[in-house]
Amino acid sequence: MRFEIRAGDIEYGGSASAHIKAQLTQMGIDAAVARRAGIISFEGEMNLIVYSDNGGIVEVLVEPETIMIEVQDEGPGIEDVELAMTPGYSTAPAWATDLGFGAGMGLINMRKNADRFEIDSRLGEGTRIRCWIDRPVDTGSGEQEAS
Amino acid sequence: MRLADLVNAIGGRIISGDDCPDLEIDRAFAADLLSDVLALTDEKTTLVTGMINPQVMRVAEILSITAVIFVRGKIPPPALVSYAKELDIPLVTTEKTMFETCGVMYENGVRACRTRSMDDAQRSA
Numbered sequence: 001m002r003f004e005i006r007a008g009d010i011e012y013g014g015s016a017s018a019h020i021k022a023q024l025t026q027m028g029i030d031a032a033v034a035r036r037a038g039i040i041s042f043e044g045e046m047n048l049i050v051y052s053d054n055g056g057i058v059e060v061l062v063e064p065e066t067i068m069i070e071v072q073d074e075g076p077g078i079e080d081v082e083l084a085m086t087p088g089y090s091t092a093p094a095w096a097t098d099l100g101f102g103a104g105m106g107l108i109n110m111r112k113n114a115d116r117f118e119i120d121s122r123l124g125e126g127t128r129i130r131c132w133i134d135r136p137v138d139t140g141s142g143e144q145e146a147s
Numbered sequence: 148m149r150l151a152d153l154v155n156a157i158g159g160r161i162i163s164g165d166d167c168p169d170l171e172i173d174r175a176f177a178a179d180l181l182s183d184v185l186a187l188t189d190e191k192t193t194l195v196t197g198m199i200n201p202q203v204m205r206v207a208e209i210l211s212i213t214a215v216i217f218v219r220g221k222i223p224p225p226a227l228v229s230y231a232k233e234l235d236i237p238l239v240t241t242e243k244t245m246f247e248t249c250g251v252m253y254e255n256g257v258r259a260c261r262t263r264s265m266d267d268a269q270r271s272a
Contacts, residue, residue, distance in 0.1 A: 014205030021209045031211070038209035039185055100198050103182035112186070112263065 005048040006055040010099065013049045017042035020060050027062065030136050036113040037067050040131045043106040044071030050096045051076075056126075066115075067133045077123040085111070085119075148172050148255045150214060150237060156251050157216070157241045163228050164214065164237025172214060174260040177249050181206050192260030195248055199223040204230045212236060218245045 001023060003016035021038030025031065041058055048056040048071065056073030078084045085107050092102020107129075111117040114131035121127040151168035154161055164170075176188045177195035184194060184206055194207060195216045204227055207215055214237040217223060222240055223231075231238050241248055 011201065014202045014209075018205040018208045035209065035211060042185060042205070042209055099200050099202060100179055100181035101202070103180050103186075105182050105186040109182075109186040 001060040003045075003058045004055065005045050005052075005058055007049060007052045009049055009055070010095070013046055014042050016058055017045050020058075024060075024062070024067070029062070029067070033067060033133050033135055036133050037069055039113045040069045040110045040133075041071075043110045044069065044129060046096075046101055047071065047106055048073055050092055050102060052127075065135055065137075067135060069114075069131045069133075070128065071130075072126065072128045074126040075124060077125055078119075078121040078127055079123055081119055081121055148252075148257060150239075153216075153252065153255070153257075154239055156255055157239075157243050157248050159216070159239045159241035159243075162217075162223065162238040162240055163232050164235070164239075167237060170214065170237060172252070172257055174213075175216075175249070175252055175257050176260045176262070177245050179245075184210070187262045189261045189263050193257070195245055195252075197221055197245060199227065201227055201230070203227065204234065204236070207231075207236055208234055214239065216241065216248060218243060218248050 001020055005016060017038050020041050021034050024034040024037055045058055052073040053075040059070045061068040083089055087108055088104040090102050090104035096102040110131055115134045116132040118130045149168060150170040150172055153172050172193050174192040175195055176184060176192045178184050179197050181198060181202055188210055191211050191213055193214045194212045195218060196203060197219050199217060199221045217240040220242045
């Protein structure tokens, strides 16, 4: 599943992630895993809407053992990733906080919900975040195709 | 407590979902900050909020929220209501404040949903 997210498009903010969660649930993915994937994707999607220059991509890859969520943009990049990962640290504009977002918990929440988390950000180039969630073994459901 | 009893207790009104009066409401989380709802709730829960933007329902969908109680007299826009109908998530509105609403719910046996603590969030950071 691949979604293009437009910068500033708050009206539809979160709709790609709601779709991702619904789709994963429909595929028979474990409910807890689908929920975590939805949360990670939602945080990433909101980040693209609030912070990116020109929007970006949210992509979900379903594999037999893991689900990978990749969130990517082409700028502006994060100046200090460690600082951005500090709980409560936020550079969100007022319009985002007015809507209940930009509390400085997004990246942390992505990391918390992932079994593996990678962030690569370069100022002026962009940011790529990849999160992997391990799927429980022996669920019995046979849905394994990538999408 | 039953959804119908909750609506009575808080002097509220069902906006959508009047077909499930017996829905059991036993856990709740109350916040306007949707970031916190996303970051802290750790199980299925009823959401008590004063936010009526479309993201409320998207967060509700992703977190499998049981029902949403809008406080301080907030009435969600029609688009949000029809989305909630599609998702089968009941919506209730009340004139009461968040504090009063939570107090009444607590008095009737509703308890805080399991949360991930902020300490955990900080440790992992």
